[in-house]
Amino acid sequence: MPKLNLSQNGTTSIFEQGPDTDKLEQLLEPHFERPSLRLTPSPYISEKNLTKRWQKLESLTDQDALLDEQSKTNAELYNKNIEHFIGTVKLPVGIAGPLRVNGLYANKDYLVPLATTEAALVASYNRGAQLITAAGGASAMLLNEGVTRTPVFAFERLADAGQFVAWVVTQYDHFKQVAESTTSHGKLHDINVNIDGNQVYLVFEFHTGDASGQNMVTIATHKVFHYILEHAPIEPREAFLDGNLSGDKKPNTHTLRHVRGKKVSADVHLSRELVKKYLHTTPEKMVKFGQMTTTGSALSGGIGVNAHYANALAALYIACGQDAACVAESAIGMTRMEINEQGGLYACVTLPNLMLGTVGGGTGLPSQKACLDILGLHGSGNAKALAEVAASLCLAGELSIVGAFCADHFTRAHQKLAR
Template identity: 45%
Template sequence: MVNEREIIDKLKAGEIKLREIEKYTDNIDQAVAIRRKFIEEVSNSKIEHLSNYSIDMESASKKNIEQPIGAVQIPVGIAGPLKINGDYAQGEFYIPLATSEGALIASINRGCSSITGAGGATTRIIDDKMTRAPVIKAKSLTHAIEIKTWIENNFKELKKAAEVTTRHGKLIKIDPVIVVGRYVYPRFVFTTGDSMGMNMVTIATEAALSLLSHKTGAHVIASSGNVCVDKKPSSINMVEGRGKSLVAEIIIPKEIVEKKLKSTSEAIVEVNTSKNLIGSAISGSMGFNAQYANMIGAIFLATGQDEAHIVEGSLGITTASREENGDLYFSVTLPDVPIATVGGGTSIGTARECLEIMGVYGNEKVHKFAEIIAGTVLAGELSLMAALAAGHLARAHKELGRG
């Protein structure tokens, strides 16, 4: 029989580490409860809500979390229906969004209604890749150039070495290969199927680097040299793209702009130019948009994506123009959205359910999911820009409890 008190006392005395509790318990739930009780005692706090969850902690502890004490709860709401006319997503969809920001889902929902009323958003995936860029130290500049040249001349050999490690990953190019002094930064670019693929491409790149080191004497300093660029805003990802590169567009009839969005095409265009383009330029922002991170974050949290990639998904450019007949053209371009419909956090019960609501859980669904994301970002961005153009933003937040 498990002696909870004895384990907690040994934890306090440093005789047992938090990660070792499972060795002294019959199952994961006992270990979680003891770890939680220990934290309550040492922090003089009461953990009540973290202990209420439906997650399969046995499964999660094997691949999603270490030293678990429970789970957080974020409200999940639904926006939609949103009509999408994509290559992969076709029809009307309801989108689950996890957020604690009042007014966000109401705003996205207004955008969904406007887009659906206008016939639906056109969505496309313009690129699909995952990257890993190690940093290599050469003996000299001459040696660095030799390594760069060898990489460029022996792509097929490196591709073969990398792809031995994966059934789904395909190395499509190594570009750019940057030399800085005697350091070399080759950017390995892969396709990864339905998984986000960060772990996949890291393992595959390391296999290719083993061959490279053997052939050239290259010394690998780190498997990531920050040219990937993973989990950080960057100009190279803005230009080259990473994950899914997405575009969504809509032409909103003048009548819908005025009746649903309570604004005009001219006003929305001016706000977009002055705020998203000029304002972003003078501030040095890498995201020429109003709020992509809001929609990306809410979808990512609901569907078990890697939340650190929200910063990449916040990159992008919003464009708006008035058509000759007074209608509004509106588009969003997201060059860097790393997502998955299998693996990682997508198997957690709540995440799986949210993916299933959209019909995108499992294999061969990631492109459909990507187009739904693009349409959702379009809806949220459109609604916010209209609210700003009409002067409604502060009022909406005040009415929905977010003054």
């Protein structure tokens, strides 16, 4: 293996003992011969395509590990969810709960399915859920919702951009009609304008009903985008459907104060006795931990402050057919703990980027629908409740992990359950 020589300032200088120059050039040269491995021309699922794909794969792995009988039986169901299908990956699914949620939309005890390969994760959320339930439940409130797409237009000069914006602000009703002609569920809710010199970013914000809504919003905005190109009094020099202002699948600071998806806050009051019984620590210790780690988060350049929202959301999203890549933005938010008037612990979380739904996407696939059925939240009318459950689950996880660090049980739990 080549050995890296690091200079004093930490930058890589040159291979200290690597291959000779000719060998290095040969290794890194581009090669243009025909690939020995090829996919089927059609990306769709059919018995013929599956057979052809596995003819190429059978020498690499056991077909039954990915394409078992249930995967074969349900193969046609996946046609709208994946291309070049070869089977399914099985992940262990555990249950945390009961988690009592006292929300505007979620208002009962929930058993929460979590799909993960990380030992101790379900145990931690289960402990937090039981603690919250023993305290009477978490209060949860959906604060706002909206899914965005942000086309960008470039002009020759600022004056042209100004004329373009002057026209745009008169077109809301037209844009709304065009956008909503593409969907029976999506509603154009708002348009914001951002000018950066000769470039204009338009932020189209939609309400998407019970769907997560990324595809719905993309299709609707695309229709408006082309309406703009055809009717704008000033022709843009360049234009693109998305200018990367939406924060789609990327952590960003903008939505900490706004929304993308569903914005939810959840809180709970815990007596001193419950903190001691379930977490084996004190409210004072947990508040001090929160103060010191908030400073650590700021020093590291973190966006928001939380211990591990991503653990809850990744496991919940995978189990329930959500777009797992949205964890990149959904796992941003604020956790806060303080001593309440009774000397117990007050804890709250606010998550402004919960991208989730109960219809569409992967929510109707057999295993994922089964997990939503366990929650009682599959189908229309349930997305807002799912968002409140997700926030309450994150609250449970924050309490459990902070308690584990304060009681010095974090490592012990992983050693016990992960070995």
